[in-house]
Amino acid sequence: MNQHPGIDPPPFTTTVVGKLENSLFLRESTCYPRGGGQPGDTGKISVIDDPSNMDNSASKSISSNMKEVLPGKMIIHPVDDASLFSEGQKILCSIDNDRRNSHTMMHTAQHIFSALSEDIWGAETVGNQIGEERSRVDLLFEDKSVFDPDTIIEAVNTTIHSKISVHVHEWGRKKIMSHENMRHTKFMHRIPEVITHLRVVEIEGVDLCPCAGTHVSNTSMIPKVKYAGKKNKGKGRLRISYEFE
């Protein structure tokens, strides 16, 4: 259960295996922890007495909001009040799907935006921040005067409308480092050697790169994007924002 389903992650039952201040550690979790510019999931955690009886309203009376899930040796699930929970308890975790779905679509759009910016202008993505309403990509150009919003937005929307399949692979380091179409391998040296396989995201013919974020399975699931402004961020750098129409 360590995969993060992209869209509409269903509620899952699991067991509380530890607590630290106002956070819970769970035996399993499909929550996405903040990382790579994508915010962590939020939602609700409820105690259930009988895992087969998920709709029993009485047993759901003990519950707490789950705040943004964070990365750690074990995924950190911050809650409003951890004292409501105890180790060994069965819980039901419900992810806020509207928020997650929006992040998934925004993040997949960012792959397309970054890949096409590289193809069109040779611009490298040096940062990004995904949001529910608006996302941004920091691009590094040799000469940023070449940037033209209409060109990239039209190219991104053409890709979205082309109904392109998105695949998630688990590949070994060697295959990743030696693949001629692989993008964004610069950070690979920062990943501990014990991790031999990484998730690779492929948007057929558009992008191929290691990524642990959440993704749609077809680009047609992404709404049309629109340009939402740019900011100068120093020599050669532009921060470009986009929204969904």
Ligand SMILES: [Zn+2]
């Ligand atoms: Zn990704």
